[in-house]
């Protein structure tokens with residue numbers, strides 16, 4: 001279901017008319033008439049208190065004995081690929097964990113390490129598996145986020161291809177991103193601002209604080225928004241992000257959505273649009289974690305507003321757009337993991353508007369990732385516990 005709502009960006013444009021002289025009412029009405037993809041209004045979590053879930057969800061531990069399983073995805077046979085942040089790549093098949101040989105060497109520092117894994121949607125015909133991880137390849141001390149693809153044969157990664165490496169390397173431990181998602185034949189992945197918010201997110205000639213779009217072989221789509229711009233990183237699809245650690249294809253709208261781990265009170269959900277700037281750190285709903293402020297502005301006409309932000313922050317990690325009919329109340333809704341409050345947040349959607357929130361499995365542990373298996377079940381990665389399957393009273397009777 002799609003609804004067209006006058007966006008707050010337009011409202012702010014009106015407010016800003018007198019200041020920048022660039023806008024006038026005629027231009028604005030033009031914008032409203034043409035912009036049929038206007039984003040929904042900005043919803044604050046404060047306006048939607050999260051209740052306990054209506055359904056009494058439970059869980060079963062499916063893969064025990066993991067530390068920080070940062071990413072997971074499924075092969076068509078239902079077996080699971082799992083990254084351990086410290087560097088292990090695990091194939092979980094028929095109840096057994098098998099270490100995959102030949103995993104990339106990771107720079108395991110702070111928030112960096114082995115990050116996401118994603119199986120190509122046409123895996124059965126092409127066999128490609130994609131990974132993001134922090135890598136020390138290239139010049140300079142430290143590391144930055146890299147994207148690789150490879151095939152899995154006899155418990156080993158083969159035909160490894162380095163597709164992207166963000167530069168420069170940095171010894172800072174913050175904000176590597178990273179998630180991988182496919183849409184419409186393209187691969188999208190995220191790199192956080194690497195703890196350098198003043199230089200990276202607003203500069204398209206630098207990596208960091210970006211969503212990237214590539215062809216699955218790593219080449220740059222010629223209709224990427226900054227192709228041909230001087231010194232631009234042509235893989236960039238959108239910019240002005242902080243640390244996106246959740247990314248999904250909303251299969252209802254056909255859009256890539258990300259959440260980004262924000263400053264204190266500034267975690268956001270953004271609908272990704274080609275070439276747009278999401279404002280970090282010029283605008284934000286948050287403040288620094290030491291309670292000092294860095295901006296008084298929450299929105300500007302030239303930036304894309306989030307559709308939702310959390311205040312207080314939940315420290316989001318992992319996101320899932322549920323398409324399975326095994327969980328009727330979750331279908332076509334979002335699930336987001338909370339590292340800080342240790343539960344799964346269910347965000348009920350009406351189009352692009354979050355209309356309700358609830359807490360699933362409160363106290364379960366620090367959530368890293370969420371995924372839906374080919375069996376239609378929902379899985380979550382919990383630090384120190386492993387991979388769990390979300391159950392309902394109905395599924396437990398089966």
Ligand SMILES: [Ca+2]
Nearest residue numbers: 268278279280
């Ligand atoms: Ca933003």
